[in-house]
Amino acid sequence: MAIDVRVTANMQKHLGGRSVEANGDNVRDLLADLDQRFPGFHDMVMTDGEIHRFVNVYLNDEDIRFLDQLDTALKDGDVVSILPALAGGS
């Protein structure tokens, strides 16, 4: 399962780029794959096995909270975006 994962600029230093390829049959496995390859990734996105409430994960254009959350199934070619809240305005 080759999934294209997109992150914001403030996460890119952990992944080495804005976009990385990762594997997983569902979002949970995908995030585990990323955490294994990029130490510290888990804490940036999750607490106690759940996604932080200030971070949204989208499968293509849909928020996984409105799909099957971490169990949301993935298929080849999907795009997963990880989007933390930004507060900047000034």
Next chain:
Amino acid sequence: MVVQKTEMLGRDEMPVTVYIPTPFRKLAGNQTHVKTSGDTVGEVLDTLGAQYPSLKHMIYDEDDQIPGHINIYVNNQEIHSLQGKETPVKDGDEMAVIPAIAGGSVGALTPDQVERYSRHIIMPQVGSSGQRKLLEAKVLIVGAGGLGGPAALYLALAGVGTIGIVEFDTVDLSNLQRQVLHQTADVGKRKTESAKETLNAYNPDVNVVIHETPITSDNAMEIIPQYDIVVNGADNFTTRYLVNDAAYFAGKTLVDGSILLFDGQATVFVPGKGCYRCLFPAPPPPGLVPSCAEAGVLGALTGVMGSIQSIETIKQILGIGESLVSRLLIVDALGMEFRVVKLRRDPQCPLCGDNPTVTELIDYEGFCGAPFPGEHVVGAQS
């Protein structure tokens, strides 16, 4: 070319005089009356449009129809009461092309306003009635900084009649990399004062209302209900959650935008169709997501995102187009990608969900674990 056309008249053609009112006169070689020709109103207008292409854009819309705000008169009779564009004209007739300045009615546009806003008015989605809506609109800008600056600027240029600005900070040299309302000579000035000067220099029509204070739980419900729409340019989570809740309680549309580094997010929250808490149920612990002051932000990106907020605000005022309601726009300036994801009202949302637990403004400093900037700290960072 104009001279040639005029000289060509007279032998076979029937000269008709067309009166050009002040707002359009510049588009017709500064003439009060143009002599032209044709057997019908439509033919006269076509000849006139061929002579003065920029005038043509004022009297015909993109479908080649005369827009609703333009009235055409033949000898002082409006052509709708005659035969429209097929109305015959003859030698010596006088026509007039009159934009709806709505003489006498409340909120009528002055000739200067018709000229100033002509590029908006000629678009059928705006027209003179839309321009009057803009002039009557009241928009509150939270923060006169990176996002609030360009948002306020374009709203002022568009003629939004009342622009409120909530801001407590002073202009710092480090603001000038992106904050377009403030210039080098403004360093040290109150941002509200600098913003008002800039906006009024661009457009003296605009009533700029200053709220020289941090927005807090104590004043939010006094300030927000005075406006139709709120534009969020806050730079911290504490203010974002407060403004979200207060706009919801006041029943106001919130045009949200945020930025960090090379990333921008924008959306529109209409009460009942999702809110900031539906999007992000809780703020990050303090320090986990850096601020622009800590991590940096691309100055030009604040212009893009603030402009997008002004566009969404104008669309809300005019009631046109597809707004960002229920959609989140994600801008990646490094990859130069604009993407849109779905945003839903969360039935579990503590504010706008099915069983709300937040029924009045709460302790946002406790909720976010961070104080409102400017309330406790003198010389707070922007």
